[in-house]
Amino acid sequence: MSKQIRIAVLSLMMIALAGPVLSQAGDPVVPSNPSGYLLLDKGLQYRITKAINSMYNFDFATAERDFTVIMYQYPDHPLPDFLMALGYWWRIEVDVTNTRYDNIFIQYLDRANEKAERIFDEDPKNKEAAFFLAAGYGFQGRLYSERKSWTKAAWAGKNALKYMELSRGEEEFNPELLLGDALFNYFSVWIPENYPLLKPVMALFPKGNKALGLQQLETVASNAFYTRVEAQYFLFRLYASEEKRPYDALRISEYLHGKFPNNPYFHRSYARHLYAVGQWTESVEQSFQILDRIEKGQFGYESNSGRYAAFYIAEYYYRVGDRAMAKQYYLKTVAYGEESESQESGYYLHSLIQLGKIETAAKNKAQARKYFDRVKKYAKRKHPAHKEARDFIKKNKL
Numbered sequence: 001m002s003k004q005i006r007i008a009v010l011s012l013m014m015i016a017l018a019g020p021v022l023s024q025a026g027d028p029v030v031p032s033n034p035s036g037y038l039l040l041d042k043g044l045q046y047r048i049t050k051a052i053n054s055m056y057n058f059d060f061a062t063a064e065r066d067f068t069v070i071m072y073q074y075p076d077h078p079l080p081d082f083l084m085a086l087g088y089w090w091r092i093e094v095d096v097t098n099t100r101y102d103n104i105f106i107q108y109l110d111r112a113n114e115k116a117e118r119i120f121d122e123d124p125k126n127k128e129a130a131f132f133l134a135a136g137y138g139f140q141g142r143l144y145s146e147r148k149s150w151t152k153a154a155w156a157g158k159n160a161l162k163y164m165e166l167s168r169g170e171e172e173f174n175p176e177l178l179l180g181d182a183l184f185n186y187f188s189v190w191i192p193e194n195y196p197l198l199k200p201v202m203a204l205f206p207k208g209n210k211a212l213g214l215q216q217l218e219t220v221a222s223n224a225f226y227t228r229v230e231a232q233y234f235l236f237r238l239y240a241s242e243e244k245r246p247y248d249a250l251r252i253s254e255y256l257h258g259k260f261p262n263n264p265y266f267h268r269s270y271a272r273h274l275y276a277v278g279q280w281t282e283s284v285e286q287s288f289q290i291l292d293r294i295e296k297g298q299f300g301y302e303s304n305s306g307r308y309a310a311f312y313i314a315e316y317y318y319r320v321g322d323r324a325m326a327k328q329y330y331l332k333t334v335a336y337g338e339e340s341e342s343q344e345s346g347y348y349l350h351s352l353i354q355l356g357k358i359e360t361a362a363k364n365k366a367q368a369r370k371y372f373d374r375v376k377k378y379a380k381r382k383h384p385a386h387k388e389a390r391d392f393i394k395k396n397k398l
Contacts, residue, residue: 037128038077044070045225048083055087056229057260058300063087078119078132081112089139094265095304096146097341105143109136133163134180175224178216179231186213190242214238221252232256236269246276257286264290264300268308275312280319287312291332303339310336311347314354323358330355343378349385356389360396369398 051066064087071080085108088101113136120129141156164180188208192199220231232252240249250273257270267290274283287309293301314329330351337348356371375389
């Protein structure tokens with residue numbers, strides 16, 4: 001089994017085991033609270049919704065003030081620490097290569113887990129404590145898999161799955177727990193389909209159902225109280241890549257950007273899905289907004305988002321025949337790619353190829369060759385960009 005395949009599997013399994021997470025509540029009917037669990041307290045649900053809306057909109061100061069009040073009121077409950085951790089997760093999500101928030105994220109999760117474990121030790125039937133432990137260990141697994149800390153990731157994922165099973169049986173939690181089931185059902189089938197060598201490994205896990213997993217995600221995205229936005233996040237990613245449903249991906253990303261207009265991840269995803277369905281003018285409009293926010297230093301808007309936005313603008317100008325403007329924004333894409341250390345990304349490599357073609361057309365063969373050589377430097381030999389660069393050099397005698 002190659003290292004790349006092992007990484008893909010562990011990453012996906014940690015995502016699949018992420019279990020329940022808190023997110024923007026939307027408009028579902030508030031359930032009753034016969035169990036006395038804090039998560040099902042009606043008044044607190046509305047307060048959490050307001051704070052989490054602020055968090056998803058990258059207004060972390062407002063969100064954390066509300067989270068701190070909850071922490072003061074419920075010092076022994078895992079909810080406030082988990083909410084704090086969730087805010088740092090979204091800071092990480094914008095650019096997962098940035099490790100500056102890792103320690104504080106893990107610290108808040110550890111505190112939430114410790115509080116949940118104390119509750120669970122006193123009452124092993126407490127579904128709410130198990131709910132938080134599944135979520136806490138699941139998020140730890142997601143981060144550790146991103147950091148290629150495979151032993152820690154596997155340990156966290158195993159704990160997440162254990163507590164997800166233990167948290168079942170409380171009817172009010174079912175929509176929230178369904179997210180973990182949905183992701184597991186989908187990816188436990190997707191992995192062996194895409195990596196046949198892993199079929200023996202996946203045989204150790206329960207049998208999944210990809211169609212059911214997608215259906216469950218759609219149910220959570222429409223009906224859950226706490227996990228709604230997280231389900232929508234996974235849905236638009238699957239619609240765009242695996243399910244080949246770009247217009248459904250666009251529909252969800254448009255909603256999320258409209259609901260949380262200052263969230264850079266949702267913003268660039270909206271621009272990307274507009275680009276994918278050929279709505280070029282709209283994609284360019286959103287991309288210019290992204291670049292403007294980067295220039296103004298708006299929090300969360302950084303080089304990774306800039307790489308996306310500059311590329312869509314460059315592609316638009318290239319297609320309409322404005323080579324000068326295309327060159328300008330391909331160069332921006334390359335610059336942002338280097339700043340974010342994304343030299344192996346498709347946008348970075350394609351931009352170099354386009355710059356090489358532009359310079360070839362302008363009779364600047366020496367400069368063109370430099371661009372193609374950089375493609376060969378950063379792209380693996382089997383990568384389509386590497387082959388295109390080799391073929392172009394040979395054909396044009398660069």
